[in-house]
Amino acid sequence: MQQTTLIKAGPSKARFRFNPASQSSQQLLGHTAAHLALACVGILYFLPFFWLISTSLKELGQIFRFPPVWIPNPIRWQNYPEALSYFPFVRQLLNTLFVCLTSVVLSLSSSVLVAYSFSRLRWVGRDILFVLMLSTMMLPYQVTMIPLFVIYRHLGWVNTFLPLILPNLFGNAFFIFMLRQFYLGLPKELDEAAIIDGCSPLGVLWYVVLPLSKPALATIGLFQFLGSWNDFLGPLIYLNDPQKYTLSLGIQVFISTNGVQWAWMMAATTVLTVPVVILFFFTQRTFIQGIALTGLKA
Amino acid sequence: MRIRMNPGDWRNLRQGLLFASPWIIGFLGFTLYPIVSSFIYSLNVFTIMGQSMRWVGLANYKDLIEDPLLWKSLYNTLFMVVLGTPFHIFIAILIALLLNLKLRGMAFYRTIYYLPTIVPVIATSVLWLWIFNPEYGLINSFLGIIGIRGPGWLTDPTLVKPAFILMGVWTIGGTIVIFLAGMQDVPVSQLEAAILDGADWLQRVVYVTLPLLSPVILFNLIMGVIGGFQIFTQAFVMTNGGPLDATLFYALYLYQNAFVFFKMPYASAMAWLLFLVVLLATMIIFRTSARFVYYEGEEKR
Numbered sequence: 001m002q003q004t005t006l007i008k009a010g011p012s013k014a015r016f017r018f019n020p021a022s023q024s025s026q027q028l029l030g031h032t033a034a035h036l037a038l039a040c041v042g043i044l045y046f047l048p049f050f051w052l053i054s055t056s057l058k059e060l061g062q063i064f065r066f067p068p069v070w071i072p073n074p075i076r077w078q079n080y081p082e083a084l085s086y087f088p089f090v091r092q093l094l095n096t097l098f099v100c101l102t103s104v105v106l107s108l109s110s111s112v113l114v115a116y117s118f119s120r121l122r123w124v125g126r127d128i129l130f131v132l133m134l135s136t137m138m139l140p141y142q143v144t145m146i147p148l149f150v151i152y153r154h155l156g157w158v159n160t161f162l163p164l165i166l167p168n169l170f171g172n173a174f175f176i177f178m179l180r181q182f183y184l185g186l187p188k189e190l191d192e193a194a195i196i197d198g199c200s201p202l203g204v205l206w207y208v209v210l211p212l213s214k215p216a217l218a219t220i221g222l223f224q225f226l227g228s229w230n231d232f233l234g235p236l237i238y239l240n241d242p243q244k245y246t247l248s249l250g251i252q253v254f255i256s257t258n259g260v261q262w263a264w265m266m267a268a269t270t271v272l273t274v275p276v277v278i279l280f281f282f283t284q285r286t287f288i289q290g291i292a293l294t295g296l297k298a
Numbered sequence: 299m300r301i302r303m304n305p306g307d308w309r310n311l312r313q314g315l316l317f318a319s320p321w322i323i324g325f326l327g328f329t330l331y332p333i334v335s336s337f338i339y340s341l342n343v344f345t346i347m348g349q350s351m352r353w354v355g356l357a358n359y360k361d362l363i364e365d366p367l368l369w370k371s372l373y374n375t376l377f378m379v380v381l382g383t384p385f386h387i388f389i390a391i392l393i394a395l396l397l398n399l400k401l402r403g404m405a406f407y408r409t410i411y412y413l414p415t416i417v418p419v420i421a422t423s424v425l426w427l428w429i430f431n432p433e434y435g436l437i438n439s440f441l442g443i444i445g446i447r448g449p450g451w452l453t454d455p456t457l458v459k460p461a462f463i464l465m466g467v468w469t470i471g472g473t474i475v476i477f478l479a480g481m482q483d484v485p486v487s488q489l490e491a492a493i494l495d496g497a498d499w500l501q502r503v504v505y506v507t508l509p510l511l512s513p514v515i516l517f518n519l520i521m522g523v524i525g526g527f528q529i530f531t532q533a534f535v536m537t538n539g540g541p542l543d544a545t546l547f548y549a550l551y552l553y554q555n556a557f558v559f560f561k562m563p564y565a566s567a568m569a570w571l572l573f574l575v576v577l578l579a580t581m582i583i584f585r586t587s588a589r590f591v592y593y594e595g596e597e598k599r
Contacts (some may be wrong), residue, residue, distance in 0.1 A: 004355075024391070030399075030499065031399065031401060034396050034399050034401060035401055035403075035573055038393075038396050038397070038401070038407050042407050042410045042411070043410075045410050045411055045445065045468065046412060046532070047414075048414070048425050048426070048429060048436070048468065049412055049413070049414075051425070051428070051436055052421075052425050055428065057377065064433070064434045065434065068434065068436070069441040092371065110320040110321070110324075113317050113318070113320055114317065114320055114321040116316045117313075117315075117316075117317035117318035117320065118315050121310065121313055121314045121317060122310055122314070123307075123310045123311040123313065123314030123315065124303060124307060124310075124311050125340065126314055127310075129318070129322075132325075133321065133325070134326065136329055136518075138524055138576065138580060139329070139333075140524070140527055140528055140549075140569070140572050140573060141528065142528070142549055142552050142568075142569045142572055143333060143336055143569045143570065143573045144328065144329060144332035144333060144336065144565050145556070145569070146332075146336060146339065146556050146562055146565055146569060147330050147331070147332035147333075147335035147339065147566070148328065148334045148414055148557075150335070150562070151331075151332070151335075152337065167324065167328055167362045169319055169320065169324070170320050170323055170324020170325075170327075171321040171324055173321075176321060184488075201313055201317070207324070214369050220361070226416055229418065230416075230417075230418040230419060230420075232418070232531050233530065233531065235311060237557065243478040248418045248419075248420050248421075249420075251421075251424075252420065255424070255535070257515055260424075260427070262428065265424055266424075266425075266428075268427065269420075269424055272418055272419050272420075272421055273418065273421050276416050276417070277413065277416070277417075280412075280413065280416050281409075284409060284556070287412070287416075288408065288412065288475055295448055
């Protein structure tokens, strides 16, 4: 594929060709070098994944070997059933799914409402409150961590899932921000048409805005799911009973003061990681767009 | 400041507040109230078991200042923030520049670079625990192949923080993507003008791309700094603050004080100190940003 675009940025509409031959060969050299660099770094990035899976399939004797064993031989598939039966895996998986899914539902519902208010409704003090909300994103979680724990303790919610799920009922600054930016991009005429037809604000939200915001909702849903799936500190603080642990906390069982059971640990870690990787592959575009959106509009 | 509001405005206000109420309630209950409580706790002494609070004024803060571990943890954290974050941003920009060349397979590379960020942090920690293993880990194995005796990355106090920074490079995918998106916003016309003026690739990057990228750099810098102050899981899982407290980060020490030593008020004081430090850091960055951030003539949000 002949491609001599000199402009690096943007979906450049104009294919810009420079005629002097020296430019072309310089281009080629530059591009080859770039490819090489990207590939090398890419391999480095991928290596840990490969290592993770490789180690998870090793026999004990092959883990501590120098030079390192890349492809385990024999492949010890039993590591997986063994690792997963070592701790209440299924129970914790269900716990994790429960927390994730409820968090997603709550997050979406509340963030949509609040973002709608910040973007489509006009009221006194709206923008001040919005900036206040933004500034809370900068608050280190440690500042509220302890009083929240004390509050939850008073309410008797420690060792339940409530502290992990309930805060999502009140919206999440990050998601509200994203949604609001998205909503600002929707044409006002649609709202106005609906209002002229006698629609209440809630109706406008439900019939007009929501159907159009599917991609944004998908992005937020994904991020919330991921956040809940990967959350470690929350479960660490609030869950005491291994039967209630989520997976990210549960796989800690392989790290003890006696040392680490590597093969099993890697197997469990793979099991923890693979679902999100698969999820990611199917929803890549949404992810990347969502990330980009936050960085640009800040 | 008196605001004149007509009935229509009042109605709009009610409506707006109604829809925003989830967040407002959450803010009052889960943010404002805890912040204030946190401050009050820090002025008292109590145990989590017996609810007897005893007012001690600023005694906790005094203890804080005299606690060498506190300063150590602050130093450790600042090390990561001041050295690690800019380093990560630098690498992220480099990779984003390469990706921005729109070579074949760009989407594939982007995926590979972003993938590590969605891996659960605990998984990353365990994985890198193994990679850093002095004898059989990935890094020292490679070094061994070329004949170098690899050091104890996680057992040597002077190496462990750089090791953490290195580990952090694995998860800069999100930053890379944001930079990439920012670079694609650089107007083609500017670059064309630069080419016509005879600028080569490096000059174009330094004089056109980077300045126009500066708001994004600022954003990532701030997010990176805020995140850097909160680094916890890796230290908790991999080194538990060691060796010799070299990875005793502020968040870890805070956690220990609160949930291991049960010195909640002390930890609350630590939290407030952190709040102030982060505020200070953010303000400093904002102030100095005026010098290197260039907004393309549009109003700042």
